[in-house]
Amino acid sequence: MNNLVLAYLGDAVYELHIRNYLITKGIAKVHELQQASLNYVSATSQRRILEELLTREYFSEDEITIINHGRNASSHQSKTTDIITYKKATGLECLIGYLYQNNQERCNEILNYITGEL
Secondary structure: OOHHHHHHHHHHHHHHHHHHHHHHOOOOOHHHHHHHHHHHHOHHHHHHHHHHHHHOOOOOHHHHHHHHHHHHOOOOOOOOOOHHHHHHHHHHHHHHHHHHHHOHHHHHHHHHHHHOOO
């Protein structure tokens, strides 16, 4: 499947997980949910999370390959962030989309690790 399509899917899966996580934490106001979600779902936050997980050597070699394919996929430039940040965020979303389709257990493991639920 096209890497940008995987990133599109991964973006939805990632955001749904984050929204559910924040709601289960007891945040009940939409404005507060939106503000809290920025710690996870913005391109800048996703880049930070990805770089932290790479530093911790959290991903397998195959997962890093998928991240790199997603990062290197041709895409439009973001109006809100620099291209490097945007591409790294896309790489993380690509991995989430790929794992959602092929290994939901690992997908959930990564998402739970990101939110500190492990």
